[in-house]
Amino acid sequence: MEIIEKSKKTSIMKAIRQHEFGGPSVLQYEDAPVPEVKLGEVLVKVHAIGMNPPDWYLRDGYKSLPKEWQPEGSFPIILGTDISGIVERVADDVKDFSIGDEVYGMVRFPEGVFGESKAYAEYVSVPASQIALKPERIDHIHAAAAPMSLLTAWQFMIDLGHNVQNPLQPNKHEPVALEGKTVLVNGAGGGVGHFAVQIAKWKGARVIAVASGKQEAFLRDLGADEFIDYTKTHAHEIISGVDLVIDSVGGPTTGRFLHTLKPGGALFPIFPLGFDGTDEAKKLGVIVSATQVRSNGAQLAEVARLLNDGTLQIAIDSIFSLADAQKAHQRAALGHIQGKIVLKVI
Known part of the structure; x- marks a missing residue:
């Protein structure tokens, strides 16, 4: 009887939907x-939701993508991927998580891109393989802010973690030694960027951070050795001999960084669409490579140790209630x- 009552109590939730x-x-x-909750899944009572660019891309209908790549589906949809919360239910075949576990994860990305991930909600069902125990040292707000941005930096720079080929390039993406x-x-200073700075420093690299001037102190605190205010100076005009460029902005202008690289160097644009400098890259003897971040609970368990011991810090720009998703x-x-x-639910 108690289980039935619990089920009734949680049959309806609040969510942010669009029609x-x-x-x-x-x-x-x-x-x-x-x-x-299907086989292989758990139901998470969401405490916080991290926001990412794919959220507003999907809200707009992915207008930036070629028409043949734009996702198809039906309304209403619920945006979002990144969550932190507490396990509420567990499918019979799930053995690694129990009711009451605090977890975080990136839900069904990119396969659930047309709203199937349903993160902007009080409850989310998620494959157990896509979550990990939340780092004990940090709260739900900070844990929810990590998954997509941190996994993006990790899969570009440390371990790809999957074998899905990027359709935009002939070669498999491979991280480089740092x-x-x-x-x-x-x-x-952004989501992926501030993790990329920290990962590069953790691996023993010298880091040049490019951002707006107001972010200099913030980025130097994270370990940046050199800072360039892009509002005053164009980094690609004064920097050369770099081994790796992580362009967390990407897009059509990412090719401007080709000449900052030494022969054998690499440019990793996080958003590679629009890059048309393949021939120039070959002439310069540099690599341009990208990948698509994918949900990976095992990698989140690995980076949780770095979040727990303070090796990686999570910066929060602002916090809104779930009801204030528009704001x-x-x-x-x-x-x-x-x-x-971050959107706060509880």
Whole structure:
């Protein structure tokens, strides 16, 4: 009887849903059914949700992607991937997690891109393989801010963690050795960027951080050896001989960093769409490579140790309630985000 009552109590939840593509105003705080738990899954009572660029890309309908790549699906949809919370239910075949466990994860990305991940909600069902125990040292707000940004930096720089081929390039993405190297991180103050700075320093690299001037102290505290204020100086005009560029901004202008690299160096654009400098890269003898971040609970368990011992710090730009998701997306649209924006549920 107790189980039945519990099930009734959690049959309806609050969620942010949208019934059409558009700006922040399409995000509606409303009732939605609690997702069912299938084999291999757990139900998480969400405490916090980390926001990422794919959230607003999907909200708008992924207009930046070629038409043939734009996801198809049906409304209403629920955005989001990154969560931290407490396990509420466990499928019979799940052995690694129990009710009451504090967990964090990136849910169904990219395979659930058209709203199947359902992170902007009070409850989320998630494959057990995509979550890990939350680092004990940090709270749910900080844990929710980590998964996509940290996994992106990790899979680009340390361990790819999957064998899915990037359709934009003929070769498999391979991280490069960092110890003793010089690494330039463009967009260093953002979600992926501030983790890239820390990972490079952890691995023994000299780090040049490129961001707006107000972020200099923040990035030097994270370990940046040199700082360039892009509002005053163009890094690609004054820097040369770099081993690796992590361009967390990416896009059509990422090719400007090709000439900052030494022969044999590498440019990793986090957002590679629009890059058209393949021939120039070959002439210069440098590598341009990218990958698509993918959910990976085992990697989150690995980086949890670095979050627990303070090797990696998580910066929070701002916190909004779940009901204020529209305001959170308006904040994101302003840009110059330092770290991550988080939605607080509990």
